[in-house]
Amino acid sequence: MMIATYQKHTLNFKQASGTSRGVLKTKDTWFIIIASEGKKGVGECGMFRGLSVDDRPDFEQKLQWACQNIHLGLDILLSELVELPSIQFGLEMxxxxxxxxxxxxxxxxxxTKGEDTIPINGLIWMGSEAFMREQITSKIEEGFTCIKLKIGAIDFQTELDLLKSIRSHFSAADIELRVDANGAFSPDEALEKLKRLSDYQLHSIEQPIKQGQVEEMARLCETTPLDIALDEELIGVFDVADKYDLLQTIKPQYIILKPTLVGGFQGGNSWIKAANDGKIDYWITSALESNVGLNAIAQWTYTLQNDRPQGLGTGGLFTNNIDSPLEVKNGNLQYNNKTNWNFNL
Incomplete structure (x- = not known):
């Protein structure tokens, strides 16, 4: 007999982390635990408040329904929970x-054998100029060759000055720079800002304008001097035909896949197929899951053999994360089999 339960856990940030949507101090997540014939399976439903399409009043009710109907099996559960991608992902795990x-x-x-690693980007959170400079210096000293800066919340000129400062010491061949605007630019100003950003040989910018402005984003991707990666734009697009239609209309240079937000491995794989068919590249990032979700994303990402730096360096952000073999060393994520899992909430 198969029995499933779920448990909520609130992750606490070591230090408040700023994005253009506000400052994050805690992050709620939910673990689904399946027991059958003396074995246990754990998954994470890391719904992201204010961002996930399944941030809705009946989220825990739907999670409870999934637990009560666990006997239906994974395929049926996934088909019944299409509009709750984080629960889908937790069940897959x-x-x-x-x-x-x-x-x-x-x-x-x-x-997972500890024989290979995954290159990742070093993430720079928004904050004062001094705080951001401190983070940048730290990431470079830690061996990262790809750095991603959250932008759009402080003065734009200050952000440009930070990029200029990095480029005065490190060429594009030394350090790959990515920026993430989280939709902070208005359509009217976006192209001019992208032109100014492109002076610093950036790799790409994530989601320069808010999602849902498909025509404006398509025009931007057609005229941009800087490669654009869609992120939030993918949230809430479930039908395969709609995924193809969105990518064919906007024609972005990249898409960024967060399995928690796009329906786990199945949802991610369908986006990858649509992107490949449209000759659009991609990479994978976490969405502030605990190490349980991050581990699942990392293991899946490795199977894809995508050699770009991935966005999987979030495991060290929390004071009360789940102890795991995941470690970041010299700008790479690795699996240290000498460290044991400790899922004991």
């Missing part, structure tokens, strides 16, 4: 964990 011999090893590979 939990069922895979239940099936596999080693706990939390969902996709056995050279990565």
């Amino acid at each position: 939990a069922f895979l964990d239940l099936e596999n011999k080693t706990a939390f090893e969902l996709f056995p590979s050279r990565f």
Whole structure:
């Protein structure tokens, strides 16, 4: 007999982390735990308040429904929960964990054996100029060769000065720079801002304008001097035909996939196929999950063999994360098998 329960956990940031949407101090997440014949499978439903399409009043009610109907099996549950991508992802994790011999090893590979690593970007949170400079210096000293800056909340000229400062010491060949505006620019000003940003040989900008402005984003992607990556734009697009239509209309240079926000492995794979068919590149990032979700994303990402730096360096942000073998070293995520999992909330 299969039994499922869920448990809420509030992650606490080591230090408040700023985005253009505001400052984050805590992050709620939910673990779904399936038990069957003496085995256990754990998944994470890391719904992101204010961002996830499943940030809705009946979220926990739907999670409870999934637990009560766990006997229906994964395929039926996924089809019934299309509009709740984070629950879909948690269920995928939990069922895979239940099936596999080693706990939390969902996709056995050279990565989980500790024989290979995943290149990742160093994330710079918004804050004062001094705070951002401090983070940049720290990430470079830690061996990161790709840095991603959150922009759009402080003075734009100050942000340009930060980029100029980095470029005065490190060329584009030394350090790859990405920026993430989280939709902070208005359509009227976006192109001019992209032109000014492009002076600093940036790799790309994520979501320069808010999602849902498809015609404006398409025009921007056609005329931009700086490669654009869609992020929030993908949220809430469930139908495969709609995914193709969106990418064919906007024609972005990249898409960024957060499995928690796009329906887990299945949702991510359907976006990747649509992107590949449209000759659009991609990379994977986390969405502030605990190490349970981050682990699942990392293991899946490794199977894709996408050699771009991924956005998987968020495990060290919290004071009360789940102890895991995941470690960041020299700008890479690695799996240290000498460290044990400690899922004991």
